[in-house]
Amino acid sequence: xxxxxxxxxxxxxxxxxxxxxxxxxxxxxxxxxxxxxxxxxxxxxxxxxxxxxxxxxxxxxxxxxxxxxxxxxxxxxxxxxxxxxxxxxxxxxxxxxxxxxxxxxxxxxxxxxxxxxxxxxxxxxxxxxxxxxxxxxxxxxxxxxxxxxxxxxxxxxxxxxxxxxxxxxxxxxxxxxxxxxxxxxxxxxxxxxxxxxxxxxxxxxxxxxxxxxxxxxxxxxxxxxxxxxxxxxxxxxxxxxxxxxxxxxxxxxxxxxxxxxxxxxxxxxxxxxxxxxxx
Amino acid sequence: xxxxxxxxxxxxxxxxxxxxxxxxxxxxxxxxxxxxxxxxxxxxxxxxxxxxxxxxxxxxxxxxxxxxxxxxxxxxxxxxxxxxxxxxxxxxxxxxxxxxxxxxxxxxxxxxxxxxxxxxxxxxxxxxxxxxxxxxxxxxxxxxxxxxxxxxxxxxxxxxxxxxxxxxxxxxxxxxxxxxxxxxxxxxxxxxxxxxxxxxxxxxxxxxxxxxxxxxxxxxxxxxxxxxxxxxxxxxxxxxxxxxxxxxxxxxxxxxxxxxxxxxxxxxxxxxxxxxxxxxxxxxxxxxxxxxxxxxxxxxxxxxxxxxxxxxxxxxxxxxxxxxxxxxxxxxxxxxxxxxxxxxxxxxxxxxxxxxxxxxxxxxxxxxxxxxxxxxxxxxxxxxxxxxxxxxxxxxxxxxxxxxxxxxxxxxxxxxxxxxxxxxxxxxxxxxxxxxxxxxxxxxxxxxxxxxxxxxxxxxxxxxxxxxxxxxxxxxxxxxxxxxxxxxxxxxxxxxxxxxxxxxxxxxxxxxxxxxxxxxxxxxxxxxxxxxxxxxxxxxxxxxxxxxxxxxxxxxxxxxxxxxxxxxxxxxxxxxxxxxxxxxxxxxxxxxxxxxxxxxxxxxxxxxxxxxx
Numbered sequence: 001x002x003x004x005x006x007x008x009x010x011x012x013x014x015x016x017x018x019x020x021x022x023x024x025x026x027x028x029x030x031x032x033x034x035x036x037x038x039x040x041x042x043x044x045x046x047x048x049x050x051x052x053x054x055x056x057x058x059x060x061x062x063x064x065x066x067x068x069x070x071x072x073x074x075x076x077x078x079x080x081x082x083x084x085x086x087x088x089x090x091x092x093x094x095x096x097x098x099x100x101x102x103x104x105x106x107x108x109x110x111x112x113x114x115x116x117x118x119x120x121x122x123x124x125x126x127x128x129x130x131x132x133x134x135x136x137x138x139x140x141x142x143x144x145x146x147x148x149x150x151x152x153x154x155x156x157x158x159x160x161x162x163x164x165x166x167x168x169x170x171x172x173x174x175x176x177x178x179x180x181x182x183x184x185x186x187x188x189x190x191x192x193x194x195x196x197x198x199x200x201x202x203x204x205x206x207x208x209x210x211x212x213x214x215x216x217x218x219x220x221x222x223x224x225x226x227x228x229x230x231x232x233x234x235x236x237x238x239x240x241x242x243x244x245x246x247x248x249x250x251x252x253x254x255x256x257x258x259x260x261x262x263x264x265x266x267x268x269x270x271x272x273x274x275x276x277x278x279x
Numbered sequence: 280x281x282x283x284x285x286x287x288x289x290x291x292x293x294x295x296x297x298x299x300x301x302x303x304x305x306x307x308x309x310x311x312x313x314x315x316x317x318x319x320x321x322x323x324x325x326x327x328x329x330x331x332x333x334x335x336x337x338x339x340x341x342x343x344x345x346x347x348x349x350x351x352x353x354x355x356x357x358x359x360x361x362x363x364x365x366x367x368x369x370x371x372x373x374x375x376x377x378x379x380x381x382x383x384x385x386x387x388x389x390x391x392x393x394x395x396x397x398x399x400x401x402x403x404x405x406x407x408x409x410x411x412x413x414x415x416x417x418x419x420x421x422x423x424x425x426x427x428x429x430x431x432x433x434x435x436x437x438x439x440x441x442x443x444x445x446x447x448x449x450x451x452x453x454x455x456x457x458x459x460x461x462x463x464x465x466x467x468x469x470x471x472x473x474x475x476x477x478x479x480x481x482x483x484x485x486x487x488x489x490x491x492x493x494x495x496x497x498x499x500x501x502x503x504x505x506x507x508x509x510x511x512x513x514x515x516x517x518x519x520x521x522x523x524x525x526x527x528x529x530x531x532x533x534x535x536x537x538x539x540x541x542x543x544x545x546x547x548x549x550x551x552x553x554x555x556x557x558x559x560x561x562x563x564x565x566x567x568x569x570x571x572x573x574x575x576x577x578x579x580x581x582x583x584x585x586x587x588x589x590x591x592x593x594x595x596x597x598x599x600x601x602x603x604x605x606x607x608x609x610x611x612x613x614x615x616x617x618x619x620x621x622x623x624x625x626x627x628x629x630x631x632x633x634x635x636x637x638x639x640x641x642x643x644x645x646x647x648x649x650x651x652x653x654x655x656x657x658x659x660x661x662x663x664x665x666x667x668x669x670x671x672x673x674x675x676x677x678x679x680x681x682x683x684x685x686x687x688x689x690x691x692x693x694x695x696x697x698x699x700x701x702x703x704x705x706x707x708x709x710x711x712x713x714x715x716x717x718x719x720x721x722x723x724x725x726x727x728x729x730x731x732x733x734x735x736x737x738x739x740x741x742x743x744x745x746x747x748x749x750x751x752x753x754x755x756x757x758x759x760x761x762x763x764x765x766x767x768x769x770x771x772x773x774x775x776x777x778x779x780x781x782x783x784x785x786x787x788x789x790x791x792x793x794x795x796x797x798x799x800x801x802x803x804x805x806x807x808x809x810x811x812x813x814x815x816x817x818x819x820x821x822x823x824x825x826x827x828x829x830x831x832x833x834x835x836x837x838x839x840x841x842x843x844x845x846x847x848x849x850x851x852x853x854x855x856x857x858x859x860x861x862x863x864x865x866x867x868x869x870x871x872x873x874x875x876x877x878x879x880x881x882x883x884x885x886x887x888x889x890x891x892x
Contacts, residue, residue: 068693094671094864099609115650126701130639198775209550212636237781
């Protein structure tokens with residue numbers, strides 16, 4: 001009687017310890033976000049998907065989630081069941097058993113098969129996204145050269161070439177045409193940064209001294225954020241840019257509106273030229 | 280009955296000769312050559328750095344829980360922390376970004392190199408190898424002492440980073456160049472140099488340890504202690520020592536090269552044409568490769584992850600078998616899978632670099648090897664379940680932690696599959712998903728195993744028992760709050776929350792995550808409290824715990840045959856081993872016991888030997 005009461009109190013304490021912080025947290029959430037439902041973290045927690053391969057990555061994620069969820073439930077359920085079933089009792093004796101080779105082979109082969117299947121399955125998507133010879137052909141190229149702590153973005157301009165006077169330069173503002181593939185070449189100026197747009201499900205390190213590339217085909221118009229995903233110094237957390245996915249004609253209009261900018265950009269080049277000729 | 284031939288000159292017995300005269304205080308407790316004293320020195324060193332690392336983790340959690348620096352919890356905790364940390368770290372109740380970067384960098388560094396590694400490969404490797412294989416001491420006692428004192432100095436050097444101008448290293452524990460190579464880019468000057476120097480010292484310490492452990496296990500096993508009769512902790516430590524021997528020199532090389540880049544103006548990791556705040560970098564010619572560091576670092580870094588989990592697996596296997604009163608399920612499979620992990624562990628380093636700009640074809644190769652390395656981990660998990668099945672489970676604190684290890688390691692293993700899949704990794708790489716994953720492996724895994732092992736071997740280390748009641752309190756607090764901190768990290772990661780970020784509230788897809796972060800932070804403080812309870816229990820029990828019997832857990836391995844306190848030289852008589860380490864509940868056990876110690880001769884053994892003579 002005394003012992004069971006003690007047990008009961010112990011259990012109550014344990015449950016209270018689990019419940020209390022959760023209750024406090026729930027209260028805090030309610031106060032801060034009155035319209036927020038507790039399940040909104042669990043349902044649709046992946047950000048909106050807005051590129052051609054985003055939903056494929058999500059499907060892959062879901063597949064792995066289901067497989068691991070089943071294994072997780074089976075393993076933890078077996079663990080809890082064994083703990084309850086084989087708990088020490090007076091008169092109980094453990095069985096004397098060293099193992100079973102058939103079981104060992106089984107639980108080696110089955111996980112191996114599942115994992116190799118996952119690897120093969122993953123790889124077809126990986127090469128679709130990343131293989132250099134499967135990049136969309138003739139897609140326009142945009143150059144992004146991040147530095148501490150901003151995204152320097154360059155469009156080649158009407159001549160289609162970089163480092164010419166008609167280049168369009170922006171900082172932190174990337175404009176893309178809806179439903180048109182585009183290639184982005186990344187080259188960091190100072191330290192490693194990582195180009196991350198959650199809605200596109202794309203992340204690629206921008207490395208100093210080495211060009212990397214990704215391609216995107218945006219499927220939803222709107223404004224998204226570019227985040228830096230690789231620690232790049234003190235301002236890492238605020239190295240934010242924006243992607244504007246707009247219709248083709250709006251993009252063309254934006255590019256024409258940017259046209260005066262290259263003139264200002266070209267001015268220093270002209271002066272250096274004149275200084276050269278004056279020598 | 281087979282006869283066992285005893286060697287004429289018994290290895291290790293020579294230690295008995297100098298085990299009797301009284302040693303001075305210095306030689307006995309500080310500059311001791313006794314592996315047991317060195318083990319306890321490592322125990323105190325790791326516990327201290329566990330506290331330091333934990334404190335830094337709480338700084339990180341405090342910032343992440345309340346990035347707007349408001350709320351009574353934030354304010355009260357920040358004022359407590361202002362008393363510990365200087366004005367340059369926390370000013371006016373605000374954790375500065377500089378300090379935040381140092382805090383997560385040094386948290387990881389202390390936990391990995393000065394807590395988990397010395398707990399496993401300092402404390403338990405030192406304590407268990409001679410005692411479980413039946414040797415008088417380590418093969419090289421002086422090397423062993425040097426290993427501890429190098430680790431101690433390395434720890435002090437690392438700690439001193441907080442007191443130099445510019446603060447401690449803040450480039451992440453991975454210290455990727457060029458951020459770590461050029462002081463102007465990170466703002467950290469001496470802190471990073473000290474970081475590199477300290478890790479070099481701690482690497483040498485690990486190498487000395489590894490050489491010692493390998494030599495001792497190969498050469499100094501007691502008669503009859505064949506490889507297949509070695510307790511699993513010894514197997515795991517032996518395999519880990521081989522990993523250390525092969526992986527640490529690569530880290531050493533990388534550290535030296537980066538040190539040269541920082542101090543001598545070389546450009547191993549600094550490419551040509553770098554701009555610092557828009558103007559060309561001076562003082563370096565360039566021509567180096569940024570990715571070279573990542574290859575070198577992770578060639579060490581991934582085996583390092585297994586260095587921190589394999590010994591924990593060995594310790595857990597021992598504890599599970601003892602308290603299930605059952606032989607370990609699939610001893611050979613356990614040994615083979617650990618060897619498999621060690622072998623494959625050297626072929627998976629590229630999975631840290633899927634998004635680094637490395638050739639995507641290499642991504643495919645590393646994905647396949649990474650998927651494969653999950654198989655031996657799965658085998659081990661199933662074998663642990665098999666060990667519990669049909670057992671007679673004794674619910675001690677050590678057993679709770681061992682079971683906690685299995686439960687949490689399963690989560691850490693499964694979450695790893697997400698990142699192994701290259702396309703899924705594109706999204707969750709460098710997010711909180713990976714932070715959650717690594718903590719399930721290293722805290723829920725390694726550290727739970729370490730806690731369990733301390734409760735289990737404490738009676739042999741100090742001759743006293745730890746409090747079981749406070750042990751259970753420690754377990755339940757730690758288990759619940761651990762999951763409260765680290766499980767939501769997966770959810771943050773799926774939301775796209777980047778790691779190593781000072782303030783996430785400026786991002787549209789992350790700003791709603793503040794309440795969840797606050798909840799995690801409260802849990803983190805409870806977790807910190809549980810570790811304090813553990814440390815108080817440990818220290819209190821060293822002086823006041825009930826006197827431990829010789830073999831409190833009714834275990835079979837050799838260390839439990841020696842009376843407390845164990846003398847210098849360990850075994851009065853060279854033990855002789857007659858059977859494997861997990862003979863629990865064997866039907867042929869003499870008497871009523873449910874365990875058959877390794878050194879007890881089978882009935883009629885003496886007479887058989889006499890007739891053989």
